[in-house]
Amino acid sequence: MNNNDILIRLRYALDIKDTDMIKIFKLGNLDISREELRVLLTKQKEEDELPQDAVCDNHTLEAFLNGLITFKRGKAPMKNGVAPKPSFLITSQSNVNNVMLKKVKIALALTSDDMLDVLRLAGVYVSDSELSAILRKEGHRNYKECGDRYARNFLKGLAIKYRE
16 A cells, blocks of 8 residues: 555545645645645556656655644644654654554544454454554564555544544
8 A cells, every 4th residue: 555545545534625635734844735635646556657746755644644633633732832843753665554553543532442443343353462563663572564454444444433
């Protein structure tokens, strides 16, 4: 699953309008035009030769996820008079799904039980410890890489929960 696909599925699952998408990107410190957004939200095939501006890179996806947190939860409180900078955790293509799950969990204020329920809606049964391993910080001894199957089914479960 590529980053464009994650963006498209998140938009559908949470029923986000174009104007809100642009606001969310802006909250994530990335200015994007309506035309650029339309290109990003076009379904891409892995084997297609994509124009460079059509690919949603890791920084763009994470800017959207950071903006989504701010959009849903509000701005983070200042510490010592300084606003905290949003963290960029995606270091490689292998941890994109883990970061997406963590940041969507934060944005929607989901508990681990809520996440397990969302996965169950999609027909996936995960143990509490397995979910905990996926949500751990990369480099932790119990960290587990989140595969596309879990990420895809989590987004499917979100669509079932929020759109029905």
